[in-house]
Amino acid sequence: MSLESAVTVAGLFLHPLKSGASLPVQQATIGETGLQYDREWMVVDVDGEFVSQRELPKMVLIKPELRHSELVLRAPGMLPLHLRLDGAEGELRVRVWNDAMPAFDMGDLAAQWCRDFLGVKGLRLAAYDSEARRLSEERYSAGTQALNAFSDGFPLLVLSEASMDEFNRRLQAAGHEAVGLERFRPNIVLAGVDTPHGEDQMRQLHIDTASGLVEIALTKPCPRCPIPDVEPASGARQSHISDVLRGYRSHERLGGAVAFGMNAVVVRGAGYTLRVGDTVRAEADI
Numbered sequence: 001m002s003l004e005s006a007v008t009v010a011g012l013f014l015h016p017l018k019s020g021a022s023l024p025v026q027q028a029t030i031g032e033t034g035l036q037y038d039r040e041w042m043v044v045d046v047d048g049e050f051v052s053q054r055e056l057p058k059m060v061l062i063k064p065e066l067r068h069s070e071l072v073l074r075a076p077g078m079l080p081l082h083l084r085l086d087g088a089e090g091e092l093r094v095r096v097w098n099d100a101m102p103a104f105d106m107g108d109l110a111a112q113w114c115r116d117f118l119g120v121k122g123l124r125l126a127a128y129d130s131e132a133r134r135l136s137e138e139r140y141s142a143g144t145q146a147l148n149a150f151s152d153g154f155p156l157l158v159l160s161e162a163s164m165d166e167f168n169r170r171l172q173a174a175g176h177e178a179v180g181l182e183r184f185r186p187n188i189v190l191a192g193v194d195t196p197h198g199e200d201q202m203r204q205l206h207i208d209t210a211s212g213l214v215e216i217a218l219t220k221p222c223p224r225c226p227i228p229d230v231e232p233a234s235g236a237r238q239s240h241i242s243d244v245l246r247g248y249r250s251h252e253r254l255g256g257a258v259a260f261g262m263n264a265v266v267v268r269g270a271g272y273t274l275r276v277g278d279t280v281r282a283e284a285d286i
Contacts, residue, residue, distance in 0.1 A: 155266055
């Protein structure tokens with residue numbers, strides 16, 4: 001049994017550099033791997049393993065900017081790094097969790113910039129190779145071939161404003177200041193969801209865009225690592241974020257792990273453009 005409730009797209013966020021700062025946008029193109037340019041660049045160590053805010057929280061201070069043909073990375077104390085979107089200078093073999101995949105190397109200048117800011121030897125900057133075939137787990141892919149760039153495991157993360165409001169209510173009740181939703185690194189933020197974590201019960205989003213109908217399947221609650229503990233403006237860790245989450249967001253489908261937001265895959269609409277304000281028909285299981 002299902003119901004339909006009207007919601008809208010309240011926010012769109014890209015994370016061009018995996019574990020770098022969030023980039024709010026007014027519109028974004030749906031690609032085969034989620035939103036175009038989302039997590040299409042990644043810092044890797046000498047073995048090709050990705051690095052993230054888990055071990056290097058100051059990565060959150062790397063702020064991306066997308067221009068017509070460039071990705072610009074800015075960080076405190078550093079000159080801006082200008083990278084052509086097609087500026088690969090070699091090839092790499094990289095790994096995201098258990099998935100090994102080919103990637104492009106953005107060159108020695110980009111590598112040195114990452115090393116200088118993060119203070120770690122041997123780092124390289126990798127770019128996504130669209131020929132790579134890295135798929136989400138089949139059982140959570142809604143019958144599609146759900147391709148990923150450098151995301152942890154799914155093309156999209158969907159979060160409602162109602163969920164964020166409830167989390168901040170609990171934070172403030174515990175004596176802490178409210179925080180921004182960028183801590184949770186969503187791609188699509190929904191307004192008009194009636195109850196906190198209503199997205200947990202949603203099966204599919206039908207989004208009416210100027211290009212046509214986009215269909216997104218919400219397939220799995222997103223288990224949370226310690227990255228939301230990282231304060232975006234300073235890179236400092238704040239353990240009370242996870243402490244509050246653990247107090248009420250243990251999820252049965254994840255064996256008791258803490259969940260916040262829903263992982264999602266694109267069913268239809270590659271090449272179409274999402275815009276803030278687009279109308280959404282949300283199908284929910286009840």
